[in-house]
Amino acid sequence: MAVEMLYFAWVREQIGRGHESVSPPEGLATVADLIDWLAGRSAGHAAAFADRARLRAAIDQRFGPLDAPIEGAREIAIFPPVTGG
Amino acid sequence: MAVEMLYFAWVREQIGRGHESVSPPEGLATVADLIDWLAGRSAGHAAAFADRARLRAAIDQRFGPLDAPIEGAREIAIFPPVTGG
């Protein structure tokens, strides 16, 4: 099933795009699994996802840990820790 | 020596004036002594000074306790606890 990926800040810059529609294979359970799979798409993806400790995620706009399940998700965002305010 | 007395809020209202120049007798050491003496000046003074726990003082514009010494003071203010802000 297609998932809309969103990337922000330096994750977006390293991947070279702010969003993309992807169709992950069956069997990916968590955001971390999805990141593993996405890292193979390009050198930019690999660079952006090299350090998991610096990544945060939101599933259908709800913030969650990288081991959160992705089943049924339509929009998943990957980004660095936030720095607003 | 003459001392300028200032009264505020309900102390002022009960005494019926905001300030007066007084010449206390020798031997008054503290604000509390001065209040005892002032209480004899009128029924209004007596009423204003009836409850010492509700009185505060400033000597030459410096806030102090009722047992603060008054020697050399030129301006002494007597008033209720403050309620600004």
Add this chain to the structure above:
Amino acid sequence: MMAVRVQAEPIDTAAALAGLEAPGAGAVASFTGLVRGDDGVSVLELEHYPGATEAALEALAVEARARWSLIAVEIIHRVGPMVPGDRVVFVGTAAAHRGAALDACAFLIDRLKTDAPFWKRELRGSDARWVEARASDDAAADRWRAE
């Protein structure tokens, strides 16, 4: 910038807030106290001790500046008769970072309540009553002394 004002005129919070945005400031905090309109008060009168009031507010501003390295501090207190919705007091602080600005602002309004010679008189119709000092205000001011 350090400004202390006691005035009968309405308080212009917009100008006061803008005045705190000094170069180097990354954080501005403000507190505005208003005459409450929900407890039957028709007029609030503020009496003060001219001279001693300004000195007390300046002493608080100096203490706050020293304690939190403030870039700017402003205290404006209105006196005389006011009606519900009117601004009674404005306290504003500016610092490099938010913790200092927020803490100094809370310090100033807490201590102003116990350290500055103002007295409030409430009018409800024809009934006039001097506001009693509150123990909770003493406690709020004391927490800045204990630290």
Add this chain to the structure above:
Amino acid sequence: MMAVRVQAEPIDTAAALAGLEAPGAGAVASFTGLVRGDDGVSVLELEHYPGATEAALEALAVEARARWSLIAVEIIHRVGPMVPGDRVVFVGTAAAHRGAALDACAFLIDRLKTDAPFWKRELRGSDARWVEARASDDAAADRWRAE
């Protein structure tokens, strides 16, 4: 009144502050974050996650209202490019009494720093750098969870 805005336009703090002075409010607290001009930054860019940002800010406003019985709460965050002195964020609260307004204001800015999806990029001449999240911000936000 509860208002949350994410906007590219400059923040009008005067209007925001005045809007908080609702009937019944005795206390209004505000915090304004500014682009600091003292560390060589020429431009600050704010990126955000449209939709999720507004939802996160609304969730914070709702939490603050429930926790402190606020009469009004307003959060305005600017996005896009800014220069030193520009206002990045405004948080304002109104309550019957000062403790609630001041605490809720501090809560909102502390939690906004960790809970809302904004990212800062600093330009110093031709050098661009994404701002790193700070452990002190996590600690400041956590103190509201521990209580």
